[in-house]
Amino acid sequence: ETVQSIKKVIVKNKGKRCMLGVSKFGYGIIKECFKNEDVAIEVIENNYFGGNIGCSGLLVLEDVKQKLKEKDYKYDVIILPAVMFDSKGRDLTGKHYKDLEEEHGVNIHIIE
Template sequence: VFAADEFYVNAFGADTPARIPPASDYGDYDMFEDGIGIVRSYVDEFDEACESGLAARAAEVLAARDLTARYIVGEAMQPFLDAMIANSPLAGRLVPLTVRNDYFGGNVNVTGLLTASDIAPAIKATSEEEEGTHQLFLLPSVIFNDNGVTLDDMTVQDIENAAGAPVSVVSCNPFDYLPEIIKLAQDES
């Protein structure tokens, strides 16, 4: 029997990484797609990215180009992801853009179920509020299906058009999205 990740996030908020069971408790992560073990896996991979220097390298490249990477996430990740990043080399350079899922009534809060109709206005508002700053808006690939559309049938181009800002699709895992961020930042110059 496994408790879903949301159980731990709801109970422990920002302290979730310190309170969630160790990876060994999840076996082979057989229930991963059902939201059991995703947080543990993410926390472990983020910690490894920090320890290996990958996070520091991404922060250096972003700082050298005066860029802030705005990574789109659902509200479920916000309490602990903000705290993890604040205590990492990426503080101030990788800034989650937490999006409320109004499309599904606000009670569905995972990143994979976000829709373009909620993401685009959040990007637009952030872009306008922080006008003059250089930002990379990053969409986790999990919000798109195999046909490249969101749950409300929007493409990356549709999101860019509605947001009035360029966006890039990146992985959901730190070991994959940090190199992608480095490449995107280098391509900005």
């Protein structure tokens, strides 16, 4: 179901530069699932909490911002896992994903 939801976002945004943000633990399986799709799969490192944390649930928007700063490429659409956010769209630091949309001029899709 998650894979199909992500594929729908990719199809809906055909021709746009799409990024799928994943944790380092999820990268291998996600890369395999989307190998034929027009989407950049980017590992988002957990710099905020540091250490060897590799799960999506502890990623915060600051980590996503760091990834975007590292890239010379500007994305139109960013797909992120819902586990990063509470029911109101806020990460563990209290920041809302809409703030990142406004700051970077991107369209963010949160996928369950």
